[in-house]
Amino acid sequence: MADRRLWVPTEVNVDAPSAARVYDYLLGGSYNFAADREFARKAISIHPGLPMVCRENRSFLRRAVRHCVANGITQFLDIGSGLPTSGNVHEVAPEARVVYVDNEPVAVAHSRMMLKDSDRAAIVHADLRDPDTILNAPETRRLLDFDQPVGLLIVAVLHFVLDTDLVKTVLARYREQLAPGSFLVLSHGTLEQQAPSAKAIQDLYNRSPNKVITRTKQECIELMDGFDLVEPGVVFTPLWRPESLAEKPERPEDAGWYGMAGRLL
Numbered sequence: 001m002a003d004r005r006l007w008v009p010t011e012v013n014v015d016a017p018s019a020a021r022v023y024d025y026l027l028g029g030s031y032n033f034a035a036d037r038e039f040a041r042k043a044i045s046i047h048p049g050l051p052m053v054c055r056e057n058r059s060f061l062r063r064a065v066r067h068c069v070a071n072g073i074t075q076f077l078d079i080g081s082g083l084p085t086s087g088n089v090h091e092v093a094p095e096a097r098v099v100y101v102d103n104e105p106v107a108v109a110h111s112r113m114m115l116k117d118s119d120r121a122a123i124v125h126a127d128l129r130d131p132d133t134i135l136n137a138p139e140t141r142r143l144l145d146f147d148q149p150v151g152l153l154i155v156a157v158l159h160f161v162l163d164t165d166l167v168k169t170v171l172a173r174y175r176e177q178l179a180p181g182s183f184l185v186l187s188h189g190t191l192e193q194q195a196p197s198a199k200a201i202q203d204l205y206n207r208s209p210n211k212v213i214t215r216t217k218q219e220c221i222e223l224m225d226g227f228d229l230v231e232p233g234v235v236f237t238p239l240w241r242p243e244s245l246a247e248k249p250e251r252p253e254d255a256g257w258y259g260m261a262g263r264l265l
């Protein structure tokens with residue numbers, strides 16, 4: 001039996017790795033259990049660059065949030081927000097109102113504790129495949145005004161939803177709720193330009209409860225349907241509007257995941 005702490009909801013099986021807690025470990029966090037750490041260490045032994053992939057994704061998320069704020073966004077819906085870690089959206093955009101959503105109970109419990117005194121941010125326990133539950137949740141109704149532009153963040157999440165038609169249907173449902181000027185921000189795993197070890201990581205996840213699918217750049221462009229892609233389009237995360245030369249690694253493709261944002265006209 002792995003370590004169990006006070007903040008673990010009783011229904012959680014800490015003996016099986018969860019995508020949220022493995023990601024937390026890969027980012028150097030401490031909201032994870034022995035099974036998560038064992039899985040993550042195995043993944044790192046197969047693909048040593050994996051922690052860097054996650055860090056680059058977080059940097060992309062922060063830049064994308066700042067880009068949205070610079071373009072007038074004052075409210076965010078962050079679906080698949082994960083465990084609290086440095087650079088949460090309400091920290092990057094302290095003036096904004098933020099609704100976080102995740103389907104992982106430990107992520108939800110911890111986010112709820114962290115946000116309990118906030119009147120600008122809240123967490124909803126829901127699955128992204130159920131847009132109506134998310135859109136009608138009391139927290140969403142209280143904090144977000146869908147007559148005004150919203151920054152919809154679904155970052156490093158859609159590779160956990162294997163059914164592409166369903167992903168497109170769900171994205172269309174969110175899109176029809178958004179006011180013009182809203183943003184959709186995605187990042188997504190791909191095998192394009194990747195070493196064979198990236199495929200081995202996908203195989204490892206697919207032998208766990210957290211199945212994943214990778215998608216091509218063209219498939220990612222199709223996910224952005226209805227949104228006007230922000231320059232530079234769909235690129236490896238470090239290439240998405242780096243804010244300094246230091247942020248641009250020599251081999252951006254090693255960051256493994258595509259980042260993209262689009263604006264609803």
Ligand SMILES: C[S@@+](CC[C@H](N)C(=O)[O-])C[C@H]1O[C@@H](n2cnc3c(N)ncnc32)[C@H](O)[C@@H]1O
Pocket residue numbers: 019020023057058061079080081082083101102103104107126127128129154155156157160161
């Ligand atoms: C790799 S983490 C990404 C966290 C954060 N968005 C980021 O980019 O740093 C993926 C998160 O998506 C959540 N997730 C996966 N499938 C989901 C679903 N169907 N509905 C809601 N959340 C989901 C996982 O629980 C996990 O917290």
